[in-house]
Amino acid sequence: MAVKKADRNLDINTEAKILEAARTIFHKKGYAATRTRDIAEEAGINLALLNYYFRSKEKLFDIIMLETMEGFFQSLSVVFNDTSTSLEKKVEVVTESYIDLLLAQPDIPIFLLNELRTHPSEIGEKFKMKQIIMHSVFFKQWQEATKNNKNQIPPLQFMISLMSLIMFPFVACPIIKMVGDLKQEQFNKMMVERKKLIPKWIKAIMKS
Amino acid sequence: MAVKKADRNLDINTEAKILEAARTIFHKKGYAATRTRDIAEEAGINLALLNYYFRSKEKLFDIIMLETMEGFFQSLSVVFNDTSTSLEKKVEVVTESYIDLLLAQPDIPIFLLNELRTHPSEIGEKFKMKQIIMHSVFFKQWQEATKNNKNQIPPLQFMISLMSLIMFPFVACPIIKMVGDLKQEQFNKMMVERKKLIPKWIKAIMKS
DNA sequence: AACTATTTTAATCAAACGATTAAATATTTA
DNA sequence: TAAATATTTAATCGTTTGATTAAAATAGTT
Numbered sequence A, B: 001m002a003v004k005k006a007d008r009n010l011d012i013n014t015e016a017k018i019l020e021a022a023r024t025i026f027h028k029k030g031y032a033a034t035r036t037r038d039i040a041e042e043a044g045i046n047l048a049l050l051n052y053y054f055r056s057k058e059k060l061f062d063i064i065m066l067e068t069m070e071g072f073f074q075s076l077s078v079v080f081n082d083t084s085t086s087l088e089k090k091v092e093v094v095t096e097s098y099i100d101l102l103l104a105q106p107d108i109p110i111f112l113l114n115e116l117r118t119h120p121s122e123i124g125e126k127f128k129m130k131q132i133i134m135h136s137v138f139f140k141q142w143q144e145a146t147k148n149n150k151n152q153i154p155p156l157q158f159m160i161s162l163m164s165l166i167m168f169p170f171v172a173c174p175i176i177k178m179v180g181d182l183k184q185e186q187f188n189k190m191m192v193e194r195k196k197l198i199p200k201w202i203k204a205i206m207k208s
Numbered sequence C: 001a002a003c004t005a006t007t008t009t010a011a012t013c014a015a016a017c018g019a020t021t022a023a024a025t026a027t028t029t030a
Numbered sequence D: 001t002a003a004a005t006a007t008t009t010a011a012t013c014g015t016t017t018g019a020t021t022a023a024a025a026t027a028g029t030t
Helices: A002-010 A014-033 A036-043 A047-054 A057-080 A087-104 A108-118 A129-134 A137-146 A155-171 A173-180 A184-207 B002-010 B014-033 B036-043 B047-054 B057-080 B087-104 B108-118 B129-134 B137-146 B155-171 B173-180 B184-207
Strands: none
Touching (some): A014 A047, A036 A047, A057 A137, A087 A108, A137 A155, A155 A184, A173 A184, A173 B155, B014 B108, B047 B057, B057 B087, B087 B155, B108 B155, B129 B137, B137 B155, B155 B173, B173 B184
16 A cells, blocks of 8 residues: 555656646647547546546647747746846847757747647737837847948847747758758757857848 | 530639649648548538549648649759859849748748658658759859858758748748737738848858 | 545547448530 | 440448546545
């Protein structure tokens, strides 16, 4: 009896196990291609248990979706509103921290983008992304830094480009590996290289 | 009777109608979220007819997938191997033609990327993308142009960045619209702006 | 130990979905 | 025109899938 109790405590909360399995499968396959039975199997539990804890596939998905978006935009918010760092430093920090994040969890961008495309975004509206990004310290610094350029680059255009350079390679990973005939390890090495390249390029763009 | 025949000729080939409907729905929802009944309804035909013409959902999908990839990479191949234009001109042409393509069919990049992620790529291997891109005139010109730089940018890194700047905004369209509080029309206007911005930025990067 | 509440399972339901069949209609060919 | 072929439909089959139910196992409490 005592042993059994110890065993139970070892393999975490059942709820947590289900959530972890759901995260894995949803991130990998997306909502539509995911079967609740897959999640149950991955979690090592019965299918009925999943519905007992989370009522429905959609409710479970909403939790994962919300949690994923939060995790993804939080880092951005923190870095962008640091009043103690320069614009250039922010670019370096954002680039480095996001590439690290994506190396650890490469499925997240395409998961988010693909689900936001299909699911008309009830979820997305919960985030005050507009507030977080458009009124950030980063944005004010950018406008300050480029106000003397003849052709000032619109802040949103700049923002989009920075995020493109950081995130797109992970979204396009399968194609890049095909075109460049790379294995996962070589691909990752390239992404690490980009931590240095992207800030350089951004500086070059700002001076233009 | 003559009238009926005329009617029939008007509404194209039934096969073509089904293909067009399949293209629309698959591009919009992806394979897993698409129901064959949706395609039949969109095409204005019976469900059985779809299977009569194309045997199965998967066979129909493969046709659309192949056709979509071909269309998407062909333009690239043509521009990249034009021996009569300069490197800078090629960047301009690629940027402009691809942004035009994506303004007309904005769903294509995320459709392709998402399907390539799930479906282990039997399809992808049919394309000799490596040949097309890595041995293109464009690549040789790039290496020539940057060979005197202290830190030569690896061609594949450059290629990735160019494609990122062009394509990612369309993939991230829903988020960008949320962050910038934009309507579709305003978003499109921004993309048109980028036709001029991206070649400028690329030049700035090349000089660095 | 006895009782209650919680957790887990096996079995099953009902709807959704891809696919098939057999028959009807239209078109082409002889 | 008659026979043969191609096109289209209504009805339905068999699986898959999300969800439920009722009962068993376990944990917690007195």
